[in-house]
Amino acid sequence: GAVVSQHPSRVICKSGTSVKIECRSLDFQATTMFWYRQFPKQSLMLMATSNEGSKATYEQGVEKDKFLINHASLTLSTLTVTSAHPEDSSFYICSARPRRGNQPQHFGDGTRLSIL
């Protein structure tokens, strides 16, 4: 089946550090990738939609200068949390929609970000 690899799976770093998270579709091309944030025992909140070769579309309330998204190829999207602070600590999950066919999104295993 379709596989989405998300890396790293866990990050612990100091306040003020910038953190990059990668999302790769391993065996399919993804026209669109999505980035979500999930706080403990809560649902997934869509942060932004990433389209290959174009600027990301951010949801209301999500700071685009804080959460930089790059979708340079059909198999890779990156999310960079710039100058992270403790309130940015969360579980970040990406998903990818296959380019071909009417298929559901495939999700990565998430990245647990902890800012000290």
Add this chain to the structure above:
Amino acid sequence: SQQGEEDPQALSIQEGENATMNCSYKTSINNLQWYRQNSGRGLVHLILIRSNEREKHSGRLRVTLDTSKKSSSLLITASRAADTASYFCATAGGSGGSNYKLTFGKGTLLTVNP
């Protein structure tokens, strides 16, 4: 804002019993999907039901959709301990909306006791 509201928030049953989870939503949709999430992991797609469908089956899963009531249910029959996870409904599309952008409900935490 949250589109879907699952109910119950938590459900604890014995192995072999059936588990029913419900989801309500507010706006029109193109389809509704159910996902499963094991603790600390990503989501696994379980089943998709289109707005013109009323019921769908996949193995031990049965999903219903009532667009007049804007609600859906997920039934897991003959539950197993390995079914323990959080289950989310997600809606896509609708009037003016993207067919691909998903809005998730709050989820139901299912615990199946051996």
